[in-house]
Amino acid sequence: MIDKDQIRQELHQRARELVPVLGERTAEAARLGKLPQATIDDFQAAGFFRILQPARYGGYELEPRDFFEVQMTLAEGCMSSAWVLGVVAIHNWQLALFDDRAQKDVWSEDDSTLISSSYMPVGKVTRVKDGFRLSGRWGFSSGSKHCDWVFLGAIVPPEKEGDAPDYRTFLLPRADYEIVDNWNVMGLEGTGSNDIVVDDVFVPDYRTHRSIDGFNQDSPGNAVNTAPLFRLPFGQIFVRAVSSSAIGALQGALNEYLAFNRERVGVNDGRRTVLDPSAQMVAAEATAVIDECKTVLFRNFDLMVARANAGQPLTLEERIKMRFDSAVVPEKCVQAIIKLFKCCGAMAIRNDHPINRHFRDILAGRVHVANGPDKYGRNLGGVLMGQDNTDFFL
Known part of the structure; x- marks a missing residue:
């Protein structure tokens, strides 16, 4: 039995110690177009990828706030590093929702194996015996060169006319896809978010995860991973992986x-910046934004965990509000850093x-599809005013 309090303290200490190290590696990460292998090795040695991983496969099964505290700390040194950790480590949590056969495929020989992703629903799917044929090209697979498996999004055609589309995550091994090295960008250079190409490969049914199961908090993996951690809504976990690193940055x-x-x-004028009222104000405003974003993040996770522990689902309105809470974070951080930037001359x-x-x-980070607050804010406002919900990634 692991001492979770001790693990938490050690994780936070290791994250803090790595901040200056990651800062020194930012130029190398930008030049490589991916994280240096030393950074992935440091994260593995520190146990960061195991924070939300099932205990059956060497994980710690801690709470989401433990993970996001680590991610935000690391982002102080390098947001690219924290971004990759956020996305890839969350996959260890999602894999726990898959059928146990899929978990064994990935972790039976090496429980440190990593998974990248691209959830955009662009895959072409054909139903076949015991599974599907999958083809397509997906963009923005962060950390892909450091991973041996990938999660890819696609919509399975309905079996009967009139049935609802069935959005699923497909799990594929490295031999079944090509990584296209095309990451040439102005920010988050070190994330290595390359394209993934798949050409008509077979994916067994058990290596797919239905979005509706994640929404209902009742996935196949819950039969073997019984901790309340794995009853949290998938849509509420992943979106924070791509928004919270902005707080740390x-x-x-x-x-x-x-x-x-x-x-x-x-x-030009010989005046000290510390005496400039504008410079003082933007420092105060940035401090307030950080405090606000962290407070809302932890409040929401505390509520989610409390409900999961009690076996009580969140209401739809609570999920919609939390979805907007996540999406608005990067915009708040953008506005704050623009002011800091201008006051540096x-x-x-x-x-x-x-x-x-x-x-x-x-x-x-702000331009990620999950980080645009307008769509999710309009949905929240509409629901508050009596309109139907338009978002199901909740």
Whole structure:
């Protein structure tokens, strides 16, 4: 029996110790277009990928807030590193929802094996005996070169006319797909979010996970992974993996902003930046944004976990509100870092300026489809005003 409190303390300490190390590797990660292998090795050695992994396969089965605290801490040093950890480690949680045969396929020989993903529903699916034939090209598979399996999204055609489409996640081994090395971007360069190509491969039915099962919190994997952790709604977990790293990156940017401006004197007017009311205000505003985003994140996870422990599902309205809470985070962080950036003067446009990397990474994270608040805000507002819900990734 592991001591979870001790594990939590060790994980947080290891994350804090890695912040400066990751900061020093940002240039290398950008040059490589993926994380240095040393970073993945550090994450493996620290146990970060195991935080939400089933205990049956060497995982710690801690709570989501434990994982996201680690992710946000690491993002202070490098948002690309934290992004990849967030996405890939969440897959260890999702695999626990699959049929146990799929879990054994991935982890029976090596329970440190990693999975990348692209959930966009672009796959072409044909039903065949005992499974499906799958083809397609998916974009933005973060950390793909460090992973031996992939999750891919596709809609299974209904068996009967009039039935609802069946969105599923398909699990494929590395031999069944090609990674197209096409990651050439202005931010989050180190995530290595390359394209995935699949050409008519067979995927057994047990290596698929139905979105509706995740929504209903009743997946095949719950038969063997019985902890309440695995009864949390999938839609509420994954979206935080791509929004919460922005909070940590904003904290990292604020740290750099304060260090840069404490002794800075304007070369044109000779005035100290620390005495500039605007510079003072943007530091205060960024601090407030970080505190607000973390408070809402932890409040929501505390509620989710409490309900799961009690066997009581969240209401639809609560899920919709939490979905919007996640989507609005990167926009808040964008607005805060733009102000920090401007108050660093012309030096901030240099690629080697300490705040510049955070600036580009947060903007890049904001354009992820899960991080656009307008769609989810309109849905929340409409439901509050009596309209039907339009989002089912909840």
